[in-house]
Amino acid sequence: MNTATQNLENDHVHILRLTDIMLEMVEQKCTETDHFELVVNVIRKFADGLHHAKEEELLFPLLGEKGFSPEQGPVAVMLMEHVQGRNFVKGVSDGIAELKKGNSGAIQQVYENLSGYAILLQNHISKENNILFRMADQMFSADEQQTLIDQFAVVESEADPEFNAENSIAKIDFLASIYMQ
Numbered sequence: 001m002n003t004a005t006q007n008l009e010n011d012h013v014h015i016l017r018l019t020d021i022m023l024e025m026v027e028q029k030c031t032e033t034d035h036f037e038l039v040v041n042v043i044r045k046f047a048d049g050l051h052h053a054k055e056e057e058l059l060f061p062l063l064g065e066k067g068f069s070p071e072q073g074p075v076a077v078m079l080m081e082h083v084q085g086r087n088f089v090k091g092v093s094d095g096i097a098e099l100k101k102g103n104s105g106a107i108q109q110v111y112e113n114l115s116g117y118a119i120l121l122q123n124h125i126s127k128e129n130n131i132l133f134r135m136a137d138q139m140f141s142a143d144e145q146q147t148l149i150d151q152f153a154v155v156e157s158e159a160d161p162e163f164n165a166e167n168s169i170a171k172i173d174f175l176a177s178i179y180m181q
Contacts, residue, residue, distance in 0.1 A: 036096050058152065085117055
């Protein structure tokens with residue numbers, strides 16, 4: 001049976017690839033603001049807008065029904081890290097805006113926030129894949145898993161078409177073709 005956690009782990013494969021690209025962009029001292037903007041958009045619309053929506057609006061509330069508090073414990077940590085990730089993305093976006101104004105020193109802000117996000121998400125995804133999702137798999141019935149899968153499909157169908165899973169993966173592939181050689 002395909003599970004809701006497998007669906008989320010499939011997203012993680014692509015998000016982790018994006019984090020590798022982000023670290024490589026920093027390593028290669030990328031200065032292409034359009035590439036930085038593409039990364040920000042993929043994060044905001046795919047990793048956060050689509051993937052985190054499935055977690056925050058569907059998975060985590062069901063875990064809440066099973067006794068996992070959003071104020072403490074593993075779900076609380078995941079939610080806090082989602083906020084930290086959004087702050088890093090805002091830092092990248094603010095740095096891009098400064099670069100476009102001619103502030104060349106803002107490149108360091110972009111690099112620091114790209115790296116911070118990438119490292120945060122790599123650790124975050126490891127915790128979800130190896131701990132939280134395994135706990136969810138033990139707690140959810142087959143019917144609950146199927147209900148989540150059906151709900152995920154609705155979220156996915158309502159995604160921005162330009163940044164649905166398929167198109168976001170294509171954008172990640174484009175960036176990989178430049179930075180991951």
